[in-house]
Amino acid sequence: MVRFQRGDPAAFTLLVRRHQVPLYNFALRQLGGQAAAEDVVQETFVRVAQNAAEFKQAARLTTWLYTIARNLCVDSLRKMGLRRHASLDEPARESDGAGATLGERVADARSNVERAMLSTQIGEQVVRAVLDLPEDQREVFLLREVSSLPFKEIAEIVGAQENTVKSRMRYALLRLQSALSDLEEYARALR
Amino acid sequence: MDCDKFESAMMDDLYGELDELTSAALKRHVASCAACAGLLDGLRATLRVATVPRVQPPADLEARILRAAFPSPVSAVSTISVAPAASHQAPPSVRVPSIVPFGRRAARALSVAGNWAMRPQTAMAAVFLVMIGTSGLLLRGRSSRAPAGAAVTVTEEGTPAPVAAGGGLAGGSPSPLAGPTPGAPAAAANNADPLASAAPLGAIGALRSSAASSGGGPFASAAAGAPGQGALAMNGPGDDGKPSAGLGRAAARLSGAPKAAPARKGAVAGADGPFADFRGTASAPPAHDEAVAEPTAAEAARETPTSAQAPPAPPPPVVAQSAPAAAPMAAAPAAAAPASAPSYPAASFDDAMNAYRARRFDDASRSFDALSSGDPRADLWAARAQREGNGCGAAVARFDEVASRVPGTPVGWDAALDGGRCYRFLGNAAGARARLTPLLKVPAYADRARAELSALSHAPASGGASSRP
Numbered sequence: 001m002v003r004f005q006r007g008d009p010a011a012f013t014l015l016v017r018r019h020q021v022p023l024y025n026f027a028l029r030q031l032g033g034q035a036a037a038e039d040v041v042q043e044t045f046v047r048v049a050q051n052a053a054e055f056k057q058a059a060r061l062t063t064w065l066y067t068i069a070r071n072l073c074v075d076s077l078r079k080m081g082l083r084r085h086a087s088l089d090e091p092a093r094e095s096d097g098a099g100a101t102l103g104e105r106v107a108d109a110r111s112n113v114e115r116a117m118l119s120t121q122i123g124e125q126v127v128r129a130v131l132d133l134p135e136d137q138r139e140v141f142l143l144r145e146v147s148s149l150p151f152k153e154i155a156e157i158v159g160a161q162e163n164t165v166k167s168r169m170r171y172a173l174l175r176l177q178s179a180l181s182d183l184e185e186y187a188r189a190l191r
Numbered sequence: 192m193d194c195d196k197f198e199s200a201m202m203d204d205l206y207g208e209l210d211e212l213t214s215a216a217l218k219r220h221v222a223s224c225a226a227c228a229g230l231l232d233g234l235r236a237t238l239r240v241a242t243v244p245r246v247q248p249p250a251d252l253e254a255r256i257l258r259a260a261f262p263s264p265v266s267a268v269s270t271i272s273v274a275p276a277a278s279h280q281a282p283p284s285v286r287v288p289s290i291v292p293f294g295r296r297a298a299r300a301l302s303v304a305g306n307w308a309m310r311p312q313t314a315m316a317a318v319f320l321v322m323i324g325t326s327g328l329l330l331r332g333r334s335s336r337a338p339a340g341a342a343v344t345v346t347e348e349g350t351p352a353p354v355a356a357g358g359g360l361a362g363g364s365p366s367p368l369a370g371p372t373p374g375a376p377a378a379a380a381n382n383a384d385p386l387a388s389a390a391p392l393g394a395i396g397a398l399r400s401s402a403a404s405s406g407g408g409p410f411a412s413a414a415a416g417a418p419g420q421g422a423l424a425m426n427g428p429g430d431d432g433k434p435s436a437g438l439g440r441a442a443a444r445l446s447g448a449p450k451a452a453p454a455r456k457g458a459v460a461g462a463d464g465p466f467a468d469f470r471g472t473a474s475a476p477p478a479h480d481e482a483v484a485e486p487t488a489a490e491a492a493r494e495t496p497t498s499a500q501a502p503p504a505p506p507p508p509v510v511a512q513s514a515p516a517a518a519p520m521a522a523a524p525a526a527a528a529p530a531s532a533p534s535y536p537a538a539s540f541d542d543a544m545n546a547y548r549a550r551r552f553d554d555a556s557r558s559f560d561a562l563s564s565g566d567p568r569a570d571l572w573a574a575r576a577q578r579e580g581n582g583c584g585a586a587v588a589r590f591d592e593v594a595s596r597v598p599g600t601p602v603g604w605d606a607a608l609d610g611g612r613c614y615r616f617l618g619n620a621a622g623a624r625a626r627l628t629p630l631l632k633v634p635a636y637a638d639r640a641r642a643e644l645s646a647l648s649h650a651p652a653s654g655g656a657s658s659r660p
């Protein structure tokens with residue numbers, strides 16, 4: 001980032017390559033839609049480029065990046081209104097050539113159990129469970145699990161106390177535990 | 192560790208971020224608390240299962256980001272080729288504008304400078320520099336106002352009052368003669384060095400530090416007016432008889448109090464120095480009761496009879512009564528001038544006096560003659576110049592002429608005294624007595640006249656046309 005501030009444009013490319021994947025996954029799981037996630041990631045980096053002079057070297061770049069992304073996600077969620085959950089009638093992915101809806105894929109999961117990986121089933125259930133989390137718990141869970149940020153940095157990003165963040169994380173895990181109880185049994189069986 | 196502390200430390204333990212001590216305490220608590228152990232196991236299993244699969248973003252996302260961040264029409268400063276994330280995409284050409292504009296860089300530099308400026312060390316250094324700069328300016332200004340060589344001479348002239356005279360000046364010689372007149376050795380010393388007589392005076396002593404040359408001035412009056420330091424010359428008909436009256440007038444003159452008479456330059460000669468402001472105001476021809484600048488240098492004090500201009504005005508001042516023989520501190524030709532005295536071109540009168548002081552008596556005589564135009568003061572000084580230049584024989588007639596023209600005035604008394612002296616030196620005792628005896632009735636001149644008469648009776652006349660007093 002310092003190189004980019006000094007006028008090295010190649011540094012911005014490195015910046016994008018290094019952070020776009022975790023940012024995209026955070027936005028994707030937070031918003032539940034690929035297109036919205038891509039818009040958030042793109043807008044995040046645009047704002048970074050436009051406000052590079054504002055960035056202070058003493059701050060952590062990840063904190064700044066995720067703060068921007070998180071605020072954009074919040075704005076996007078507000079625009080979406082109460083449609084936090086993906087509609088069962090909406091194609092899960094724009095790039096999905098089959099155009100299968102989420103309901104079709106969930107319903108189709110057991111029928112295609114031989115073809116689908118078990119991990120995929122677990123992953124999809126986890127994704128749904130995460131999407132069902134309250135927004136404040138979901139963002140904390142995603143920042144911790146997807147972006148691997150420490151609780152202290154998460155607290156800075158969401159603007160809350162660290163203990164509050166830990167508490168939200170605990171409640172998120174308890175909710176996921178309840179939602180994934182059958183998978184948890186399976187996981188215990190795997191041990 | 193209890194259950195409350197366990198819950199607060201549980202999340203850190205799940206991610207392995209507890210320190211060893213707390214982690215050991217947590218493990219001990221879990222080993223002893225089934226509820227906490229069950230909670231921890233459940234959350235740990237959930238974390239193990241609830242792993243969100245990572246999805247790769249679209250391949251063109253990076254290119255789109257770069258295009259959106261650096262649109263091509265911007266005023267770019269450089270162009271780079273951004274390698275695409277996917278090999279099937281051509282590298283877009285991205286023009287990158289200046290990242291940090293000059294204004295923001297300047298603002299940042301200003302902010303850094305402001306942080307430094309707020310430090311106490313910087314403030315102290317600034318104050319120190321201001322003090323040094325101010326001192327330098329003051330010193331420079333003073334040196335420019337008072338260049339080297341420009342000085343003011345403060346000359347005390349006259350014969351100090353004797354010590355026994357109750358606060359009068361020491362010395363107390365009734366004779367204005369510089370010679371070792373009997374009974375007035377101290378006066379001779381004082382006259383030989385006017386500044387020496389001023390040395391005991393606090394005010395004069397202070398002024399002497401900047402004095403170098405030229406005649407007396409208002410400072411002589413100021414010194415004379417100092418209480419207890421010989422204010423005899425300051426007292427006169429206009430005084431109320433208190434020593435402080437002289438001080439008051441002297442102070443008024445120093446402060447530039449306006450005088451009715453026109454100002455005459457020269458009271459402070461060479462006044463380019465710090466006292467130049469007094470030049471005009473202090474030289475106003477004062478009333479004859481004031482001690483004014485005596486245009487004498489050391490030579491003048493030694494060679495010329497100093498004019499004691501204090502008139503015999505009743506009532507005599509207190510100090511004058513206690514020291515009747517004391518000569519005034521200073522007496523200038525202007526002192527004898529009446530209020531209606533003609534004004535001279537200051538430079539001309541000064542030139543004449545300067546010539547007198549420089550012992551160019553012929554020039555001085557001619558200058559005073561040219562200036563006189565009926566003014567007895569210039570005539571008196573012309574006569575004195577004649578006496579100094581050509582001897583008493585050439586001067587007595589002129590002294591007589593002045594004395595007869597303005598009888599009963601200080602100029603007339605001075606002329607009579609000088610004429611009497613000249614007659615004594617010429618060996619004409621009768622002529623001397625005829626001119627000195629009337630002065631016995633004038634308090635300010637009585638002692639000197641008496642001394643002259645005494646000398647006349649005790650010593651034989653030196654005689655000679657070239658003899659001088």
